[in-house]
Amino acid sequence: MTGQIGMNALKVSNDTSAFEVPAALDERGRLTAQCVRQALAMMDTHGLVILTGLLSDEEADLGLALIRQTIADPDRNHCTFASETDNRYVRRDFCSLPATPAVTSFAGMFCKRLEGIYAEYCGRSRSLLEVITLTSYRGSSHQYIHRDPMGVISLLAAVEDVSDQQGGTVFVPGTHMYAGAENRHGGQAYALMELFRIRSNFRIFLHNLQKLMVMRKSAEAPLAPGEFRDRVFSTKWDQHQPNLLRFVLGKNAQFSLRHLGPRNLWKLYRQGKALDQTFRLVQTAPRKGSVILYRSDLLHAGPDNRSPQPRRFFGMSIARDMIETKYWHDGYSPDPTLTANPLTLGDLLAASPAPVAQQPERQREHEPAE
Numbered sequence: 001m002t003g004q005i006g007m008n009a010l011k012v013s014n015d016t017s018a019f020e021v022p023a024a025l026d027e028r029g030r031l032t033a034q035c036v037r038q039a040l041a042m043m044d045t046h047g048l049v050i051l052t053g054l055l056s057d058e059e060a061d062l063g064l065a066l067i068r069q070t071i072a073d074p075d076r077n078h079c080t081f082a083s084e085t086d087n088r089y090v091r092r093d094f095c096s097l098p099a100t101p102a103v104t105s106f107a108g109m110f111c112k113r114l115e116g117i118y119a120e121y122c123g124r125s126r127s128l129l130e131v132i133t134l135t136s137y138r139g140s141s142h143q144y145i146h147r148d149p150m151g152v153i154s155l156l157a158a159v160e161d162v163s164d165q166q167g168g169t170v171f172v173p174g175t176h177m178y179a180g181a182e183n184r185h186g187g188q189a190y191a192l193m194e195l196f197r198i199r200s201n202f203r204i205f206l207h208n209l210q211k212l213m214v215m216r217k218s219a220e221a222p223l224a225p226g227e228f229r230d231r232v233f234s235t236k237w238d239q240h241q242p243n244l245l246r247f248v249l250g251k252n253a254q255f256s257l258r259h260l261g262p263r264n265l266w267k268l269y270r271q272g273k274a275l276d277q278t279f280r281l282v283q284t285a286p287r288k289g290s291v292i293l294y295r296s297d298l299l300h301a302g303p304d305n306r307s308p309q310p311r312r313f314f315g316m317s318i319a320r321d322m323i324e325t326k327y328w329h330d331g332y333s334p335d336p337t338l339t340a341n342p343l344t345l346g347d348l349l350a351a352s353p354a355p356v357a358q359q360p361e362r363q364r365e366h367e368p369a370e
Contacts, residue, residue, distance in 0.1 A: 010203040012281045014164050019046055019173065023054040029113060036116035039293070047176030047298035054113065055157065055289035063106060063314045064159040067133040070097050079132060079333035082302070083141050083240040089227050091140040096335035097131045099343065107131050107316050108351030110155060110291070115349065117293060118318065121153050124346035126319040129332040134313040136167055136305040139221035141208050141231070143240045143301040144201045144254040149331040150177060151321040152296035157314040158286035166311035168284040169292065172196065172299035175279065185278060195271055196279045197299060198264060201255035208242035211304065296331070318345055
């Protein structure tokens with residue numbers, strides 16, 4: 001049940017059974033009260049829950065059609081919170097979905113179905129921060145372990161089966177932040193979490209570099225002209241590339257040389273066993289129709305896609321609290337149509353049902369040659 005990436009022994013468990021709850025719906029199409037209680041217990045304890053079978057195949061197909069339709073648009077709005085370099089070289093296609101009636105209805109379906117969970121965390125006046133597609137292709141970078149801006153409930157829906165090779169999201173269960181959380185583990189919880197993040201990101205840094213060296217001579221996912229330079233030596237802002245220049249200069253907030261000072265290195269040596277016993281990386285590989293809900297401040301990362309098959313997720317994020325606009329845009333990328341006409345949880349709960357029986361015709365978006 002445990003894998004690793006490259007030669008760097010970044011141990012990742014693929015066993016997500018401890019975080020799964022089978023979705024059970026009542027006569028109104030909402031999660032049953034018992035299912036809501038189980039999901040909330042998972043969210044509070046681990047920071048995430050995987051609701052299996054929440055969508056029918058037809059509903060998942062509708063989400064996939066909306067994703068394809070968006071990616072086929074040459075004027076789509078690319079996200080800025082992830083790896084912009086991966087977007088530029090079509091290693092990922094992280095972009096926002098426009099706030100059309102079809103997209104709003106589809107997002108509203110999730111809110112209605114999950115109303116019992118959202119009601120526990122989010123008021124009806126809280127903002128819809130974004131609706132996005134997270135699509136990655138072979139050759140993408142492995143994101144660093146990070147936290148999103150706090151105060152948000154995020155959702156990822158599998159519109160197709162996702163294999164572990166396709167890069168399902170990696171989480172570090174139990175690393176979410178709440179009042180008094182730092183008192184766990186002998187009052188060292190946050191310090192240990194940060195050490196675990198640094199150690200994991202060092203291994204991801206090496207993995208990404210090694211992968212790029214292999215890609216220089218690979219026919220499966222060859223590097224485009226200028227891509228190696230932009231991913232390793234560019235001065236451009238990008239938080240999730242193995243950029244040696246920004247690493248040495250300490251310009252990457254997620255991971256750089258300043259995280260490997262003598263004090264941290266000594267702590268990593270002293271606390272190695274404690275880190276292994278306290279935290280673990282868990283990679284999700286959800287089946288079609290499964291939905292992942294997680295607290296935004298839970299440590300997580302989007303792995304690289306090591307498969308020839310694209311990996312696609314539908315995602316959306318709803319605020320739990322007021323969020324300063326500056327921090328909103330640090331972690332979320334609303335489509336201009338959503339910025340111009342903001343929506344709240346209450347708006348989504350009142351949205352018309354998604355027309356599952358009248359799906360838009362599927363279009364195959366441009367995908368990079370494998």
